[in-house]
Amino acid sequence: MQATVTLVEAVIAGGIGTITLNHPEKKNCLSEALICDLCAALEEMWRHEARAVILRAPAGSQVFSAGHDVRELPTHGRDPLTYNDPLRRAVRAIELFPAPVIAMVEGSVWGGACELVMSCDLIVASDDCTFAMTVAKMGVPYNISGVQNLMNTCGMPLCKEMLFTAQPMPVKRLAHQGIVSHAVPRARLETVTRSIAEQIVKNSPLVISLLKEELRLLSASHNLGPETFERVQAMRRRIYDSADYQEGIHAFFERRSPQFEGK
Amino acid sequence: MQATVTLVEAVIAGGIGTITLNHPEKKNCLSEALICDLCAALEEMWRHEARAVILRAPAGSQVFSAGHDVRELPTHGRDPLTYNDPLRRAVRAIELFPAPVIAMVEGSVWGGACELVMSCDLIVASDDCTFAMTVAKMGVPYNISGVQNLMNTCGMPLCKEMLFTAQPMPVKRLAHQGIVSHAVPRARLETVTRSIAEQIVKNSPLVISLLKEELRLLSASHNLGPETFERVQAMRRRIYDSADYQEGIHAFFERRSPQFEGK
Amino acid sequence: MQATVTLVEAVIAGGIGTITLNHPEKKNCLSEALICDLCAALEEMWRHEARAVILRAPAGSQVFSAGHDVRELPTHGRDPLTYNDPLRRAVRAIELFPAPVIAMVEGSVWGGACELVMSCDLIVASDDCTFAMTVAKMGVPYNISGVQNLMNTCGMPLCKEMLFTAQPMPVKRLAHQGIVSHAVPRARLETVTRSIAEQIVKNSPLVISLLKEELRLLSASHNLGPETFERVQAMRRRIYDSADYQEGIHAFFERRSPQFEGK
Amino acid sequence: MQATVTLVEAVIAGGIGTITLNHPEKKNCLSEALICDLCAALEEMWRHEARAVILRAPAGSQVFSAGHDVRELPTHGRDPLTYNDPLRRAVRAIELFPAPVIAMVEGSVWGGACELVMSCDLIVASDDCTFAMTVAKMGVPYNISGVQNLMNTCGMPLCKEMLFTAQPMPVKRLAHQGIVSHAVPRARLETVTRSIAEQIVKNSPLVISLLKEELRLLSASHNLGPETFERVQAMRRRIYDSADYQEGIHAFFERRSPQFEGK
Amino acid sequence: MQATVTLVEAVIAGGIGTITLNHPEKKNCLSEALICDLCAALEEMWRHEARAVILRAPAGSQVFSAGHDVRELPTHGRDPLTYNDPLRRAVRAIELFPAPVIAMVEGSVWGGACELVMSCDLIVASDDCTFAMTVAKMGVPYNISGVQNLMNTCGMPLCKEMLFTAQPMPVKRLAHQGIVSHAVPRARLETVTRSIAEQIVKNSPLVISLLKEELRLLSASHNLGPETFERVQAMRRRIYDSADYQEGIHAFFERRSPQFEGK
Amino acid sequence: MQATVTLVEAVIAGGIGTITLNHPEKKNCLSEALICDLCAALEEMWRHEARAVILRAPAGSQVFSAGHDVRELPTHGRDPLTYNDPLRRAVRAIELFPAPVIAMVEGSVWGGACELVMSCDLIVASDDCTFAMTVAKMGVPYNISGVQNLMNTCGMPLCKEMLFTAQPMPVKRLAHQGIVSHAVPRARLETVTRSIAEQIVKNSPLVISLLKEELRLLSASHNLGPETFERVQAMRRRIYDSADYQEGIHAFFERRSPQFEGK
Numbered sequence A, B, C, D, E, F: 001m002q003a004t005v006t007l008v009e010a011v012i013a014g015g016i017g018t019i020t021l022n023h024p025e026k027k028n029c030l031s032e033a034l035i036c037d038l039c040a041a042l043e044e045m046w047r048h049e050a051r052a053v054i055l056r057a058p059a060g061s062q063v064f065s066a067g068h069d070v071r072e073l074p075t076h077g078r079d080p081l082t083y084n085d086p087l088r089r090a091v092r093a094i095e096l097f098p099a100p101v102i103a104m105v106e107g108s109v110w111g112g113a114c115e116l117v118m119s120c121d122l123i124v125a126s127d128d129c130t131f132a133m134t135v136a137k138m139g140v141p142y143n144i145s146g147v148q149n150l151m152n153t154c155g156m157p158l159c160k161e162m163l164f165t166a167q168p169m170p171v172k173r174l175a176h177q178g179i180v181s182h183a184v185p186r187a188r189l190e191t192v193t194r195s196i197a198e199q200i201v202k203n204s205p206l207v208i209s210l211l212k213e214e215l216r217l218l219s220a221s222h223n224l225g226p227e228t229f230e231r232v233q234a235m236r237r238r239i240y241d242s243a244d245y246q247e248g249i250h251a252f253f254e255r256r257s258p259q260f261e262g263k
């Protein structure tokens, strides 16, 4: 297989698929269009029975992905992060993909792209990249299944530090906590990533697929009652109805710091 | 205590509070205003340490309550049934009230008023009344904690028959299944209700309050994962964004049958 | 639409689908073949956007369905009731069908067919039919999601009486407990069933589909830990490895009472 | 086997065990001593591989059991209903007994004996008996697993009516709701009970044991978080530390109505 | 705002509150009195809409907090760690505080103070401090929601090592595991802490409050059945009724090592 | 106590038990026989009230344990990892042992032995050992409670890397993530391990036993619905019925790399 779609490149060889986010003009932001192409590429990989997939940006990228396409966030009283929105569809496509997806990260990772990368099964990164979870800076009410994904991968203290400060976190701290499996110099990034994929490809694809699904089910089993969810939903609605939410988006477009009033 | 608020009358005597829905012009529909008064009355009862509360309509009512105030449902892309909406606030106020609330039902009960009545601890009803759960007729996407309340009280088969047909159900079937504790002739309704309240009032209020809370917690423990909830939320959003939702509301105001297209 | 498949007839008119189990030689037993046809019929109904489906046997049937096809149960150390076996596929197809499925029951219902009928949203039955849950008589280790389905519909005491005695239960007791919504003379069976379907068809199909899914999720939320499940699985394996399991199947084919030894 | 222990008689014949509560001077109250004998009898039945057990009072009893032995309730700042107390041990012994236990009830059933009877798998009762859940009258803070047992068997509305009024409920209402499987004249009580036991005994004991365990696990799966439990525990402690708790016990011994103050 | 309460000092400036535990005579032990003042200070911070709170001891402290006030533990058959006890109230106050609480730790942290510090959202510590979870040394039966809090923050292996050995753990190991976000020389402690708080304060307070609540709900969702909880409660009661429990407290006051007998 | 059983040596002194796996011919593989001896040794320790147990291989071992005895895996359509299989019994025996079990690891740890070691409360290891989770290389469908155990101890990213690559992981990475509490030179291994055990032995055995049980319950509370389990069970069955499963076992005996086809 060798397919070329608009915003994403997909190649498969030796059982290893490689998907390259390739929308440099928009810094690989997670627009509806790019996510559609990403999901299509994953389906193509599925049909070709890839036993491991590497998700990457073009070599030498300064930005791995800029996160949400802020232009696509609704501005008037609509929930900006719902089940069928691009980021959630991409996260589910990766989680349900029946073989390991390895994020090979070069450059900075912003906002929703952090969750995209953390929804991958393994992360290998160049030792100079950074991760910034920016929702608190943007004023966007993150949804609870997104938060669960981050918490499952990061552990509580680092998750809170990243979410609450919204600052870029150097990859070394993530590697130290084991969230990023390997942080290596750029020159070795591809070699290290590929060697892990090659080890995976030799093993039983049925067993790996089972293990991935068992781990997904166990880590998704943080069950809550309906009323609790609806209460959280109401907190979220209060936020996307707020003046601060408008301020966050306006400040982003005007390239200035937002002034949040808490209402 | 003898308080009079606009849409609800509240009296307490001998440890038994009586709250009378009293907005006949709007058939006691569950408007923001009426629910505010109802919640205020319950708080007043709490302060006066009522050991049992009877919730009723004025004697001789043909309609106990007409359910949601359709005029208050949002029409444009907004969730019509959220955590802070009147019905949910009233249901929580009854569930968290630290003494039994007995619904004394005369006349027909429509839509959201069914859940209001079923959130009471006991239902005593005149043998000629009916209950109609009308959301499927109105086209309104009922929320999951509301559905849970009905399911907990009704049992599955009757709950489905009522929800799917949206027809008025004669009280006799509800009494037969034990959902309504006693269905009696109108002449005896008040006597029977009051005698139950009097038995309750003699018992330990601390123990009754504990038992009510234990039962509430156990029946609210139908836990689901965040992603499941968000999927349901997306189904609901698809409905309140639909043409059918508009059609349901328009048909209601034009007093005609709605023509649903399934989109 | 008017499709004819081998073991099942399917017709749709006025938004109401009718699926007739039609394998009289094998008393509509739930063989792999019949279930395939049933699932295909439901999919056909889905494509044609049926708003209600009636599941029935041919008019005048003495047996609605004889339950599992005992000939298809494995005899050597294999789990006889697993996720992909015919009964489970049929139950899931009914539960996930996005509109109400009404069982219209005439004649006796045996074994697995009880669960099939109880997985329907509503049951309307002729007043002379009977339901027998025969697994304890057959010696078959019923699986836990099957037991959950029965428990959700039946309530505990009746469920235990039926499962432990394995005797045919007259429909009147089921109707009395509300499990069967209406038990009527054979002459009126079709009229009553159809009138319920007609009420459903007028309502919002989107809302009914949502309500059905919400109820399914809530009643499926009896969560257990992995170790508990594996312990139950081991109890089940001990049974399908036992001499009694062989005895149950042999006795069935030899048309004699089994002699169980408890090992 | 034919064993005679002090407060309980135990006989087994034809695979059917019969345990007779036999402490008439104390109205079969659930004292430490009687429960020890009951549990020993059940263990004896287990060793002899009884396939069904009938739990009964002597023929002609006016009181089936008077419930807790109030003399054994602690009076000073100690939780009166804990995991190892007699009633809880007896309930667990019945729930974990690997064959059905059938309560054959003659005479009135008081307090904790209601839970004991409802923890049995089936209840057959004489049509003149009554059930009174008296904790709210006694002022005793019922524990949450006890409440769960009642709720699982009774359904919510009847459970609340019995718990909140603390009045004797005629068996007919319980039979109507299916909680008591059969309510028959005293003359036929033994025949009906025995015929159910005989049907059970013919079936696969391994399968019945599995089904009982599956149902127990599913109905015990109302999971709550640790903090919620500890909050309930604090409500309970407030009660057993209260003046009302002392009043309830004193009134019992002085054979007068308690005067509860709510503190 | 600039409030001074007896055992705790509270100041708020630039959206950042600072609460200083200030009871040096008792080494800031978590007495009823100190906790009351701490909770009052947090409420004051809430009213003034602090966007981050720093919880600290006075500069130069050798002991951050000595943990439980052993003098306040009950000695006779009473549960020493219940829902309304000081530590639990403080932990809930911090968890429910709608903005991040940052523990700025100087000096050693003992017993219950470990949980207090770990219930904070972030921990910044001087690189010479230690943490000792001493319940196993004191003989006190820790409650399950307390253990859950530690497990959520620490991860299993470190949590077990700390709980089972009861030895002071150097902060470096905690920092290595990411439990303490930053361990820095005393001279830089305040600067580092303050710079994190300043980053937080610039972000959306509504979003941060939502994220904190979502994380709290997810990490509190380790649900258990009522019977399991009551079994744990019985294990705990056996301990606070034991001779070892008395021995632990006596040894503490007599400043000697306890001799535990396991009964 | 000083017992000698065939494959395992057990000694207890000063409250500290030491269990030495001692079957060098089979590299301490987890055969039925060795596990029986291990469980018997733990029971013996229980009877002698050991307050800590060290689980080790003989000094100087090159292999700590080779994992499953592949000769004992069933080859024809039978689940190879069920509730009563040796590994699961050993894991439960360690988890339910009422005092800490410390794994003192020297040499490489293979396959199921990784879970055995990780089910211990603490791991102290020589700094040259390795851990390899080999199920994906063997083609064996790991069961969900086994996966849960690994996930609880390892954290997600490392768990996935180890499971998906099936490569030996140097202990340093495990120590870095806190999974192995201490990795020390072989010369100091016994001293370090013993000093931890000695600290534990001085503390309250009742409290430690409670803490261990509380942590076990909390980390086992990842609850799922019955249908989800049965779906996983079906995935597992598909694997042990597959040609790849046969290939994995054959390749093992023929000492060659397996060629997996994914079917």
Ligand code: NI
Pocket: B176, C176, D176
């Ligand atoms: Ni009737």
Ligand code: NI
Pocket: B222, C222, D222
């Ligand atoms: Ni339930």
Ligand code: NI
Pocket: A222, E222, F222
């Ligand atoms: Ni968890």
